[in-house]
Amino acid sequence: MEEEKLVKIYALSNSNYPDNYRYIGKTAGELKRRLKQHISEAIGKKKNCSYKNNWIRKELLNLNNILITLIEEVKEESWQEAEKYYIKYYKELGFNLTNSSEGGEGIIRNPIEKKEVKTIKKRKRKKGRPKKPKSYYKKVPKKIKNEYFIDKDGNRKVLTLGMKARLAAKMDNKSECMINQ
Numbered sequence: 001m002e003e004e005k006l007v008k009i010y011a012l013s014n015s016n017y018p019d020n021y022r023y024i025g026k027t028a029g030e031l032k033r034r035l036k037q038h039i040s041e042a043i044g045k046k047k048n049c050s051y052k053n054n055w056i057r058k059e060l061l062n063l064n065n066i067l068i069t070l071i072e073e074v075k076e077e078s079w080q081e082a083e084k085y086y087i088k089y090y091k092e093l094g095f096n097l098t099n100s101s102e103g104g105e106g107i108i109r110n111p112i113e114k115k116e117v118k119t120i121k122k123r124k125r126k127k128g129r130p131k132k133p134k135s136y137y138k139k140v141p142k143k144i145k146n147e148y149f150i151d152k153d154g155n156r157k158v159l160t161l162g163m164k165a166r167l168a169a170k171m172d173n174k175s176e177c178m179i180n181q
Contacts, residue, residue: 007079009039009072009086012038012052015065021054023098024071026085028078035068 007028011021012035027034041048043058056066074082083103091097150156 004077006073007076007080007082008033008070009074009079009092011069011071012056013067013069014076015067018067018069021090021095022055024083024090024103026083027097028076031068031070035066039066050098051100055098064119100153146181 005028006033007026009024009026010031012023013019013021013026023038025034037082038052038056039060042053043060059066069085080103087097087099087103
């Protein structure tokens, strides 16, 4: 007999006003993990400036905790209707929700599907081709302070570390063309 999958409909609020819900959402996973995801999304490197994330940042700056409250567990097939119902219900009660939509737009992913997506992404890279290190993408030449060289045409150019090594190899360590200022 197959186990019935349930989706949790939850509300976010702050520690000063735990019954004043500000966001209604859904998750197929644990509530604690979903709360951590909301907080990371709000304060992470890529700051998403949604109404919900701005509210979370403001509460955290005011030293308030963000709370997550389970409203209801519903069958996976009917979570969209339940989420829409609770968003509409709490808005009609006068709650200042940060939800930007009526609800029901999200997707539910099973942990198995996430592993499959990672496996597919790994397969896309050609066999025998190593992953490029981050340093590969940051090939900005480092300038040596106040060192220049004169090229064949008589132009003065800034000397970088790579150029210094190549010039040293070409010129057999002759430093006649280098001028220190």
